[in-house]
Amino acid sequence: MKALAFDAIATAVQARFPAVLVQKADNGQMALRVPKASIVDVAHFLRTDAQLAFDGLSDLTAFDTLKYPSTPPQDDICVVYVLFSYTHRHKVLLKVHAERAACDVPTVSGEWPAALYFEREVWDLFGVRFVGHPSLRRIMTPDDWEGHPLRKDYLYPATYNGVAHLRDGQHFEAAPPRSGGPL
C-alpha cells in the first residue's frame, strides 16, 4: 500500500494521456480535466494500473457552469467523478465537460457498476445522456417529468398531474420563473 499525492497521480495519468489537464478550483481543490472522448480509457487506466488502483467510485455528480463567474462565460455541464482507492487509500477528482446542447458522455458503468445509479441521477437532474448506459431512466423525479431541475436555466413547472404548483392567491415576486402560469 502506497498512497500517492495528487501530483504523482497527475504525472502518471498525463504520461499515458497527454490530453488530460490539471485544474485548480477556486477553493484550491485539484482535479484532472479529462476530454470527453477518452473518459472511459482514463477510467480503465486508473482502475487497473497497479500503482493507482482506483477500485472505488465514491461519487459521480455534476454541476452547471451557466451563471458561473468565469471569463469567458461558459455554459457546459461539468460531470465530476470522485475516485477512491481502497488498496492505496488515495483519491482523485476527474472533471468532464459536456456541451449543453448535445449533452452526452460515455458511461463508466463498465468500470464501476456503482456508476449505474449515479449516472441515472445525473441524467435525471442535469440531463447528461450517458452513452452506453443499459437503463438510463429517471430516478428522483416522476417518469413523465419535463426538464432537468438542477440546470440553471430550468423552468419551474406551473402544474403537474393537473395540480397547480401554487395555491390559490399565492404568488411570489422573486421566485424562479415557472413555465406557463403567473409567478
Next chain:
Amino acid sequence: MNPSDRPGNRDDEQIVLSSVDEFLAWGKEHSLFYLLFATACCGIELMQAGGPRYDVDRLGMIPRATPRQADLMIVAGTITHKMASRVRTLWEQMTEPRWVVSMGSCANSGGPFSKWSYSVLNGIDKYVPVDVYIPGCPPRPEALIDGVMALRDRVRRYRTLGERDTTPHVVAGHDAPFGGHCKVPDFGKPPEGKA
C-alpha cells in the same frame, strides 16, 4: 348478597337504548386505528406521540401497517409530486369511513418548500380530502393529540345515512398547550419570588 342483586346488575337494568349510528360512532371514536405512514420529520413527532410519554394508545389509536385496516391517515411530512399519487392510492385502499389529518406545514401547504421547490406538492388537500389541519413545523405531540381530539368530535357526529361534515377543521397554533381545543387546568399565578 347475590352479585346479580346489586343495584344496576339486574338484567332489566343492563339495557341501554341507542341508535345504531350513535353506537357505531361511539365505537369508531374510541378506536381510531391510524396508518403508520410518515414522510418527513413530522413522523418523528408522530412516533413520539405513540411513545410512552404521550401514548396515543390510550385513545384507542393503534398503528396499522396496512391501509385496509386503518380508519385514519395522518399525513406526516413533506409530500412531493411523485409521492402524492402514492398517498392517493393508500387513501383509496382505506375502507369507509376514513379520515385524514394533515400534520404540519408541509402537508398543509408545502411549508418551507412552497416557494423555491419544483418538486414539493403545496398541500396534500389537492389529492385527498383533509378533515383536520394541524399547524406547526413540526407540531408537538400535544398539537397532534389536539388535532385527534378535534377529529374525534367529528367522528362522533358521523352518521352513516347522514351528510358528512366536509368543512376542514384547523386546530389552534402548536405553541398553545394542547392547542386550546382541550381544557387546560388553571393553575393560577406562580408564587411570588419565583421566576
